[in-house]
Amino acid sequence: MKPPYPRRVVTQADVSADCGLSEMTVSRVLRGQAGVSARNAEKVRESARKLGYVANRIAGALAGAPVPLVAVIVPSLSNMVFPEVLMGLAEGFEGTPLQSVLGLSNYSPVTEERVLAELLAWRPAAVVLTGLDHSATTHDLLARANVPVVEIMDSDGTGIDCLVGLSQRAAGAGMAQAVIAAGYRNVVLLRSNQQADRRQDSRFAGFCDALQAAGVPVLGSVCYRGASSVPKGRTLAAEALERWPEAEFLYCTNDMIAAGALFALEAAGRNVPEDIGLAGFSGLELLAGLTRRVATTDVQRFEIGRQAAQMIVERLAGAEPGLRHELRPVVDAGDTLRLQPVSPAINRVGITVTS
Amino acid sequence: MKPPYPRRVVTQADVSADCGLSEMTVSRVLRGQAGVSARNAEKVRESARKLGYVANRIAGALAGAPVPLVAVIVPSLSNMVFPEVLMGLAEGFEGTPLQSVLGLSNYSPVTEERVLAELLAWRPAAVVLTGLDHSATTHDLLARANVPVVEIMDSDGTGIDCLVGLSQRAAGAGMAQAVIAAGYRNVVLLRSNQQADRRQDSRFAGFCDALQAAGVPVLGSVCYRGASSVPKGRTLAAEALERWPEAEFLYCTNDMIAAGALFALEAAGRNVPEDIGLAGFSGLELLAGLTRRVATTDVQRFEIGRQAAQMIVERLAGAEPGLRHELRPVVDAGDTLRLQPVSPAINRVGITVTS
DNA sequence: TCTGATCTTGGTATCGATAACAATATGTGC
DNA sequence: GCACATATTGTTATCGATACCAAGATCAGA
Known part of the structure; x- marks a missing residue:
């Protein structure tokens, strides 16, 4: 033509x-x-x-035809977590006319609110938000919009409508159990100073509370600014080691940081996981090929997306509001978390406990 | 309320x-x-x-108000390449009312066509497509839609309207130059069998042509199916080494595969980069923290997104069709590509050439 | 005070489809 | 062959905004 x-x-x-x-x-x-x-x-x-x-x-x-658009707002795309959620959503919507429309909140409730208003102007059939922490106006907008809402990632607390995720507290506590069981003491946190990352806060809170209940001391935490990266984890861990030479476990806010921390420990000639252990968070299988697999908590991002999509489909088909799906955080010990306490004597001769 | x-x-x-x-x-x-x-x-x-x-x-x-939506179709979100492009787009649209609406083509021109029709139904202000290879119907749809089109990633050949990207042939040839300069011979390709990944094909073609012109032999290639991952690179490289023990250089279709290949080489006790080199493609800084940095070609994904966004803004402001912006592929030698030929004698004693 | 220019504001048609209802064709059983 | 049910097609009003044009208000200068 x-x-x-x-x-x-x-x-x-x-x-x-x-x-x-x-x-x-x-x-x-x-x-x-x-x-x-x-x-x-x-x-x-x-x-x-x-x-x-x-x-x-x-x-x-x-003219009244249904709008097959689902507004999806995630904080960022700077690591694989949310792209994977999006892929899960896409898979969940397969075979339906539904289509995600993406907005980025940049971890800011104010931006989230602005982006939401923008997306609601298209009268989407449903909304997906990340986390449970939203501005008052956001709640108001959603109430008026009168569409199914699914909040993803976090299930601590009560949501607006539907909810798919895992308890960050439970995830933190789960890792704490593993730390306690392994007999590590003197724990240090490697955290982002990302303001308003409630999920990180809940996770660390769950982690620390559980440790405290078991009498395991937490020495303190070191913070980094900006995006996560492996090199940042490296310097952060080095800093932590210098400040607390007696540290026995580094709990990192995500797997990138943890991978960097692992390199730092190896560079420092520390014996992992015998003398010192570490763990990250998220289960980025990207790192599955490193020489040692970092301990982590798999949060099943893809699955969260799929479930969220399915929930929307059900709600649009007439299901009642308030659906919940809680995923179990799965602790993967990898190669950086010993699986049982090592007695001091044995420890000294360097017995390796493999997972 | x-x-x-x-x-x-x-x-x-x-x-x-x-x-x-x-x-x-x-x-x-x-x-x-x-x-x-x-x-x-x-x-x-x-x-x-x-x-x-x-x-x-x-x-x-x-009623006639402009639609501030830009339809963006990318093949997948399964690695960081396209999320980064999306972030670049988002940044480029900052301060304008423009907003991306994402579609996934899954590397299939037919799916791309379907998704495009879907998105055009919303009468977006512009369209961003990946690559230069589109179905006849896709061309027809775009011609009728009468909106600015930007094709990204690839700049070999002639586009529909605007174009931001780099020449995959040139990128391949650039890496070939580095290989030739380093004096490697007996090259093996590690490639995806992803059907219709024209960019990979162009890249390898540019690479092989340049090698051939320089008289450097290419032994062959090994393929993997499905998504890229570090473990896949590992097994793939092992396979290549078994088949061609005399291989001196592995050119991998992306950095994930290359990282896996690096582990395989180390596991096999091969001396990298002295006896055997390798390189990937994309410049995933995710891997920047590995013990050795894999050689790669940085394709500046974020920048591609930003430029594409800016081009759209210009076109909508009245600029003529046909804008082009070619980015230069940047070879990063990392730690897996020696920088100059090593004479056999020196090679044998294992002199390390650092970048 | 009057005239024309400028600033504000409002009326009406319209965008391109779908919903709801009306009308016409087709088919069935007796 | 007739009456009624069913299948198919068409008519009209409407969704919620914006474009375009017209009208009323305001103001400056003569």
């Missing part, structure tokens, strides 16, 4: 004129509605194809 | 009724158009706030 193309885009009326049937019939065929004779349906499709008709969802939506 | 909320969503007419001004005036204020008295503008904003009015872009768009 050659230029010049028609200046005006082809509309349903054009198709209607071309095939000699009413706009209504055209609309029915193009939406796949039943109740049109096979002969006429074919005529309509033929005309549409011939003219290169592309549906106009904008007009359709205004 | 308490339930029950009004069953019907608040419209501009409601705001108009509340503040006693015409819908037209309300519309002007809410769009920030000039020409409304300060007193009335404030009244409108007050009413809108009070009633919790949320704009309806759908109605606005149908």
